[in-house]
Amino acid sequence: MITTSSWTTTKSEEIFQTAQNLMPGGVSSPVRAFKSVGGQPIVFDRVKGAYVWDVDGNQYIDYVGTWGPAICGHTHPEVICALHEALEKGTSFGAPSALENVLASMVIEAVPSIDMVRFVNSGTEACMAVIRLMRAFTGRDKIIKFSGCYHGHADMLLVQAGSGVATLGLPDSPGVPKSATASTLTAIYNDLESVKSLFEANPDSIAGVILEPVVGNSGFVPPDAGFLEGLRLITQEHGALLVFDEVMTGFRIAYGGAQEKFGVTPDLTTLGKVIGGGLPVGAYGGRQDIMSMVAPAGPMYQAGTLSGNPLAMTAGIKTLELLQKPGTYEQLDKITKKLSEGLLQIAKETGHPACGGQISAMFGMFFTVGPVRNYDDAKKSDLAKFSRFHRGMLERGIYLAPSQFEAGFTSLAHTDEDIDRTLEAAREVMSGI
Numbered sequence: 001m002i003t004t005s006s007w008t009t010t011k012s013e014e015i016f017q018t019a020q021n022l023m024p025g026g027v028s029s030p031v032r033a034f035k036s037v038g039g040q041p042i043v044f045d046r047v048k049g050a051y052v053w054d055v056d057g058n059q060y061i062d063y064v065g066t067w068g069p070a071i072c073g074h075t076h077p078e079v080i081c082a083l084h085e086a087l088e089k090g091t092s093f094g095a096p097s098a099l100e101n102v103l104a105s106m107v108i109e110a111v112p113s114i115d116m117v118r119f120v121n122s123g124t125e126a127c128m129a130v131i132r133l134m135r136a137f138t139g140r141d142k143i144i145k146f147s148g149c150y151h152g153h154a155d156m157l158l159v160q161a162g163s164g165v166a167t168l169g170l171p172d173s174p175g176v177p178k179s180a181t182a183s184t185l186t187a188i189y190n191d192l193e194s195v196k197s198l199f200e201a202n203p204d205s206i207a208g209v210i211l212e213p214v215v216g217n218s219g220f221v222p223p224d225a226g227f228l229e230g231l232r233l234i235t236q237e238h239g240a241l242l243v244f245d246e247v248m249t250g251f252r253i254a255y256g257g258a259q260e261k262f263g264v265t266p267d268l269t270t271l272g273k274v275i276g277g278g279l280p281v282g283a284y285g286g287r288q289d290i291m292s293m294v295a296p297a298g299p300m301y302q303a304g305t306l307s308g309n310p311l312a313m314t315a316g317i318k319t320l321e322l323l324q325k326p327g328t329y330e331q332l333d334k335i336t337k338k339l340s341e342g343l344l345q346i347a348k349e350t351g352h353p354a355c356g357g358q359i360s361a362m363f364g365m366f367f368t369v370g371p372v373r374n375y376d377d378a379k380k381s382d383l384a385k386f387s388r389f390h391r392g393m394l395e396r397g398i399y400l401a402p403s404q405f406e407a408g409f410t411s412l413a414h415t416d417e418d419i420d421r422t423l424e425a426a427r428e429v430m431s432g433i
């Protein structure tokens with residue numbers, strides 16, 4: 001049934017070749033270029049449900065879901081229908097609209113930490129603003145992030161690993177001044193001691209801690225039991241804020257995000273991806289006393305021409321409505337568990353050291369014995385093997401994230417049959433790599 005003989009990508013290659021001269025690396029966002037897995041990316045033509053089609057007419061089962069937003073499946077008819085109606089009324093207002101109240105109310109009701117919310121246009125923007133807010137509220141400059149956690153591309157957050165726990169962060173990218181990251185301290189995920197020692201070394205100067213409550217940006221790395229609770233305690237002890245970056249996990253790990261799932265309530269939360277239903281949206285929110293600092297209620301400036309955009313609000317509202325239906329998260333968990341357990345079983349049977357897991361509609365598998373508890377562990381993965389696996393799956397019509405260090409996503413549109421086909425392909429590929 002699965003065959004690679006008909007797989008040709010001539011048009012993708014042509015288009016991507018042309019793109020090289022038009023945009024840096026031929027893309028609008030780096031990971032899309034497939035650099036970390038080698039080979040050429042496929043160029044998309046259209047998406048529907050659990051599937052994507054490339055410009056050569058090949059169909060793939062999609063486990064990227066436009067990096068998270070497509071949790072109801074691509075181009076869900078109800079979302080599309082609502083967008084058609086909204087489109088007739090205008091594409092941008094730059095003025096208050098009732099739609100913002102609707103989505104804001106839904107977010108506030110769903111996410112335990114959020115009493116008030118501000119909409120922005122991307123996850124990057126949300127994280128950038130939330131750092132400013134942490135600093136404005138506490139009057140402190142330093143922040144703690146974890147190596148391997150991604151919070152968008154703002155200067156002060158472009159600090160990853162490499163530098164030791166106690167050292168001040170050095171920028172990951174040219175163009176980021178040292179001064180921009182000098183106040184960013186880096187800790188080790190799932191290591192409370194690394195956080196405690198930073199607080200002890202920097203008394204009364206740390207505004208707060210930001211993290212992915214379940215990591216998706218160094219592959220799928222869940223928090224150890226007690227890790228999130230420990231962070232809650234440490235931050236409270238030191239008068240610092242705890243921020244969950246739920247841009248990926250919000251409305252995916254559970255309707256109320258990782259904070260609902262794990263029962264730990266941060267002070268502030270960032271959102272993105274799912275809440276835009278496939279249109280550009282980000283948001284940050286939290287305790288009323290903190291959010292009241294944001295302009296024009298308070299002095300912390302932050303603004304946006306397209307923020308609260310009516311089309312984006314509409315897609316977000318419809319998507320959340322679909323997710324509210326009974327049984328959605330059970331279905332997501334069931335289908336994703338089948339996939340995750342199946343992949344690990346096949347790896348075992350075909351003799352590949354591997355580890356991984358899933359929560360709700362988020363999963364990952366590393367080609368290493370594991371366990372993977374942080375970024376350093378993740379980096380022990382066999383990246384060459386992952387590249388061969390990725391290419392083999394692509395050739396068999398399975399679209400996986402083109403990096404070992406990205407989580408995978410399922411949707412309400414993925415069927416048992418899709419998972420069976422995926423596992424069948426995985427068995428073939430793993431037998432040959």
Ligand SMILES: *Cc1c(COP(=O)(O)O)cnc(C)c1O
Pocket residue numbers: 121122123124125127150151152153212216217245246247248272273282
């Ligand atoms: C994707 C992501 C971001 C950045 O969001 P963009 O919309 O790409 O700017 C920030 N934080 C996390 C956890 C993310 O997964």
